[in-house]
Amino acid sequence: MIALSVAAALAVFLLYVSVAGGTPSIQPSQLQGRSGDVALVGTVTGQPNGDAHGAQGLRFRLRDVEGSTSIPVVYRGSVPDLFKPGREVRVEGRLRSGLFVAKRDSLRTKCPSKYTPAKKA
Amino acid sequence: MTTLALALGALLAVGCALYVALPFLREPAPADDRLGEPGPLERRALELAEERDRALAALKELEFDHRTGKISDDDYRELVGPLRRRVAEVLRSLELRAKSSEERVRAAG
Amino acid sequence: MPELGRAALILCLGLAVYALAAGAYAAATRRRRLARSAQNALLAAFGASAAAAAVLLAALLRNDFSFKYVAEHTSLELPTPYTISAFWSGQEGSLLLWLLILTGFGAAAVALGRRAGWDLLAWVVPVLGLVTTFFAFMLVVVSSPFDTQLAPADGAGLNPSLQNPYMMIHPPFLYLGYVGLTIPFAFAMGALLARRTDELWIVTTRRWTLFAWTALGIGQLLGAHWAYVEVGWGGYYAWDPVENAALMPWLAATAFLHSVMIQEKRGMLKVWNMLLVVLAFCLALFGTFLTRSGIVSSIHSFTQSPLGPWFLGFICLVTAGSLALVISRLPILRAKTRMESLVSREATFLYNNLLLVALCLTILWGVAFPILSEAVRGEQITVSAPYYNFFLRIFGLPLLLLMGIGPLVAWRRASLRSLGRSFAWPAGIAVAVGLVLLALGAGSSWVGLVAYTFSAFVLGSIGYEFVRGTRARRALAGDSWPAAFAELIARNRRRYGGYVVHAAIVLLAIGVVGSSAYDKVREQKLRPGQTMAIGDYRLTYRALVNRQGPNATEYRALVDVRRGGSSLGTISSGKNEYRAEQQQSNEVGIRSDHLTGEDLFVITDQINTDQSVVFKVLVKPLVNLIWLSGFIFLAGSLIALWPSAAEQRRLAARYRELRALARA
Numbered sequence: 001m002i003a004l005s006v007a008a009a010l011a012v013f014l015l016y017v018s019v020a021g022g023t024p025s026i027q028p029s030q031l032q033g034r035s036g037d038v039a040l041v042g043t044v045t046g047q048p049n050g051d052a053h054g055a056q057g058l059r060f061r062l063r064d065v066e067g068s069t070s071i072p073v074v075y076r077g078s079v080p081d082l083f084k085p086g087r088e089v090r091v092e093g094r095l096r097s098g099l100f101v102a103k104r105d106s107l108r109t110k111c112p113s114k115y116t117p118a119k120k121a
Numbered sequence: 122m123t124t125l126a127l128a129l130g131a132l133l134a135v136g137c138a139l140y141v142a143l144p145f146l147r148e149p150a151p152a153d154d155r156l157g158e159p160g161p162l163e164r165r166a167l168e169l170a171e172e173r174d175r176a177l178a179a180l181k182e183l184e185f186d187h188r189t190g191k192i193s194d195d196d197y198r199e200l201v202g203p204l205r206r207r208v209a210e211v212l213r214s215l216e217l218r219a220k221s222s223e224e225r226v227r228a229a230g
Numbered sequence: 231m232p233e234l235g236r237a238a239l240i241l242c243l244g245l246a247v248y249a250l251a252a253g254a255y256a257a258a259t260r261r262r263r264l265a266r267s268a269q270n271a272l273l274a275a276f277g278a279s280a281a282a283a284a285v286l287l288a289a290l291l292r293n294d295f296s297f298k299y300v301a302e303h304t305s306l307e308l309p310t311p312y313t314i315s316a317f318w319s320g321q322e323g324s325l326l327l328w329l330l331i332l333t334g335f336g337a338a339a340v341a342l343g344r345r346a347g348w349d350l351l352a353w354v355v356p357v358l359g360l361v362t363t364f365f366a367f368m369l370v371v372v373s374s375p376f377d378t379q380l381a382p383a384d385g386a387g388l389n390p391s392l393q394n395p396y397m398m399i400h401p402p403f404l405y406l407g408y409v410g411l412t413i414p415f416a417f418a419m420g421a422l423l424a425r426r427t428d429e430l431w432i433v434t435t436r437r438w439t440l441f442a443w444t445a446l447g448i449g450q451l452l453g454a455h456w457a458y459v460e461v462g463w464g465g466y467y468a469w470d471p472v473e474n475a476a477l478m479p480w481l482a483a484t485a486f487l488h489s490v491m492i493q494e495k496r497g498m499l500k501v502w503n504m505l506l507v508v509l510a511f512c513l514a515l516f517g518t519f520l521t522r523s524g525i526v527s528s529i530h531s532f533t534q535s536p537l538g539p540w541f542l543g544f545i546c547l548v549t550a551g552s553l554a555l556v557i558s559r560l561p562i563l564r565a566k567t568r569m570e571s572l573v574s575r576e577a578t579f580l581y582n583n584l585l586l587v588a589l590c591l592t593i594l595w596g597v598a599f600p601i602l603s604e605a606v607r608g609e610q611i612t613v614s615a616p617y618y619n620f621f622l623r624i625f626g627l628p629l630l631l632l633m634g635i636g637p638l639v640a641w642r643r644a645s646l647r648s649l650g651r652s653f654a655w656p657a658g659i660a661v662a663v664g665l666v667l668l669a670l671g672a673g674s675s676w677v678g679l680v681a682y683t684f685s686a687f688v689l690g691s692i693g694y695e696f697v698r699g700t701r702a703r704r705a706l707a708g709d710s711w712p713a714a715f716a717e718l719i720a721r722n723r724r725r726y727g728g729y730v731v732h733a734a735i736v737l738l739a740i741g742v743v744g745s746s747a748y749d750k751v752r753e754q755k756l757r758p759g760q761t762m763a764i765g766d767y768r769l770t771y772r773a774l775v776n777r778q779g780p781n782a783t784e785y786r787a788l789v790d791v792r793r794g795g796s797s798l799g800t801i802s803s804g805k806n807e808y809r810a811e812q813q814q815s816n817e818v819g820i821r822s823d824h825l826t827g828e829d830l831f832v833i834t835d836q837i838n839t840d841q842s843v844v845f846k847v848l849v850k851p852l853v854n855l856i857w858l859s860g861f862i863f864l865a866g867s868l869i870a871l872w873p874s875a876a877e878q879r880r881l882a883a884r885y886r887e888l889r890a891l892a893r894a
Contacts, residue, residue: 023614026610081814137241140274144270156256159349190651192648
């Protein structure tokens with residue numbers, strides 16, 4: 001009886017995960033040809049310009065953590081404190097004609113120190 | 122600084138080594154170096170002791186639940202009989218064991 | 231002095247290895263003096279690690295930057311409390327704290343076990359020795375806090391967001407919890423190694439488990455509070471892997487605390503309890519591992535941290551070893567008693583266990599999924615809040631209900647008649663509360679409404695238990711109400727302490743539901759003088775001020791708050807710009823309503839050059855119940871932990887008799 005119940009519970013969530021699906025986390029170099037919603041992980045490069053709360057949004061470039069492929073991103077919403085060039089960030093959204101359009105308020109930064117917990121926006 | 126560190130370190134190491142060796146230093150030639158452990162007799166006795174405690178606790182809990190009203194009078198009457206019998210059963214087994222071990226000692230000594 | 235520290239750690243490692251090897255040999259060949267010597271080694275290991283800890287602490291207080299660790303985590307201007315907490319704010323220091331607490335607890339367990347004369351101890355020592363060996367080894371070989379360098383003029387300082395009292399004490403509490411779980415694990419494994427099937431290991435470690443579980447719970451609340459006030463995104467739990475790392479062992483330990491009661495009362499579930507304690511301990515190790523290797527962000531960054539592979543290896547060793555041990559002892563562990571009824575307290579405890587373990591495994595799956603998907607598919611797929619919240623509801627709501635049902639049901643068997651009578655009052659209260667809340671508009675979130683109704687049921691049933699118990703006590707002894715109440719609790723510490731803890735959990739649930747299901751959010755850009763409305767609050771952005779703090783420039787937007795025509799004061803919210811670290815931090819403004827527990831949470835999202843500010847304002851109803859529940863949780867645990875003279879006598883009698891019987 002015990003085993004059956006636990007197994008049933010496990011089955012429920014395995015089903016959910018595969019059906020609902022999580023979000024793939026990829027880097028700019030892997031973005032080519034993908035059309036769905038993804039989570040883009042990369043390093044902020046160049047000088048960000050614009051206003052995240054303004055009409056045009058914040059524009060910056062994201063580069064592979066260990067590479068040179070970079071892609072332009074446009075973002076609207078809250079910007080985390082740690083955001084600045086050289087920081088590793090994660091942002092959700094999708095690629096539209098060469099520009100990565102981010103989902104509102106989805107920008108997160110990775111904490112620079114190895115041991116301190118990650119910060120959120 | 123380093124000599125102080127060395128001295129303290131040596132002191133610490135020697136202290137720990139001595140403490141670890143203490144049982145051997147205290148009894149260089151003991152009569153009996155065996156570590157006691159429960160044999161089958163002891164294990165059975167322990168099992169019975171736990172069963173006794175369990176039965177007694179269950180009885181006590183039944184009384185408490187009845188007093189606080191969680192168990193109705195009918196339910197109480199139904200359950201208390203078997204529990205009391207169980208407690209008596211276990212107590213009797215324990216008594217028998219104690220008596221038989223006494224007899225064994227008397228027979229041996 | 232670093233040489234002394236390093237030497238002390240090497241000594242600790244040597245003692246741990248001796249405790250493991252000599253202890254195992256002594257237990258297997260039943261040698262008394264060697265076993266005693268191995269016990270002494272564990273006690274001495276505490277001395278050695280204390281010496282190492284003292285060296286590090288002294289270096290921190292001296293601002294000795296020739297220690298790489300001190301230079302990396304403190305600076306000359308860092309206030310003393312944070313210089314002390316820098317001990318555990320970095321990788322190496324936190325491992326040393328783990329070792330210190332581990333050897334300390336191990337020494338205490340040995341010292342106490344020795345006085346009671348348990349023969350079980352002979353096998354517990356090598357298990358503790360094994361865990362101590364691992365951590366000492368990590369500190370000596372892989373990640374030492376005593377690396378030296380040419381001392382720079384000043385240190386790097388502590389990350390400003392960590393300079394917060396909650397962040398200061400959050401890690402030690404968590405470690406007390408993680409390490410605390412090692413003791414029941416060691417005793418469980420010791421019992422298996424000694425081929426014992428009795429409860430000695432449970433009764434000996436019951437308080438250790440309760441203590442560790444409490445510390446872990448409080449530690450998580452502290453972390454959540456830090457996230458709420460310092461990180462300031464308006465929430466307190468983000469289902470981040472490092473947060474889940476502490477939640478999982480806590481859930482497993484919760485299940486364990488309940489299922490051992492079944493073993494004590496009915497002698498059942500011995501195998502299940504062994505598996506649970508192994509799960510709790512392995513999750514504690516896994517949690518420690520998660521927070522210091524980069525494994526969840528990427529399977530590749532995992533190998534960049536030197537600790538990762540070692541930790542993973544140790545966890546695999548412990549898991550495999552303990553499972554093998556449990557399986558090999560299965561024949562002697564199998565119970566002879568069966569559960570009598572599906573409607574009994576045992577049954578509710580079992581359902582509770584299944585739900586808790588299911589929730590725990592769900593979270594584990596969510597944490598491990600990205601790693602597994604990357605290993606299998608080559609790309610990481612992460613799950614986030616929607617996944618976790620879905621399962622929290624599915625498992626959490628029934629758990630909430632069970633907390634109310636359990637106390638009302640008797641052990642062994644409950645007739646539906648007596649059940650119906652017990653349920654009447656609490657169920658009535660719940661339905662009434664539910665209807666009232668529905669009328670007040672709580673129907674906007676059906677999950678929230680159900681959760682509130684269940685909470686009312688649980689509080690009703692707990693209250694009913696206290697009333698019934700006190701009334702019975704009065705009838706028995708004729709005391710006054712307060713005296714009877716106190717006497718009731720004193721005589722049944724575990725039961726009523728447990729009820730208080732349940733009440734705390736319910737308050738936590740109410741706070742969480744209120745602030746998640748019924749919160750309001752509004753984002754608006756305001757120029758000085760403009761007003762925004764949210765709920766029944768009206769906020770007017772008055773002015774922007776700045777001042778030069780000791781290490782940062784502090785920008786604050788002053789916001790006047792009004793509600794229903796009367797003024798509620800001024801909130802200041804803004805950002806700090808840290809000069810040395812060149813980074814910004816959010817400083818949120820919170821106004822807590824002490825009557826309703828509601829928070830008005832004001833985030834200054836963006837300050838523009840023209841003095842206009844983009845505000846993000848949240849209204850979080852009942853959120854302060856969460857922090858209040860922490861105190862009640864602690865009180866309940868203390869009641870349950872409190873030693874009972876009657877219980878000590880009974881246990882001493884049980885084990886003394888047995889020795890007398892055998893000797894005869």
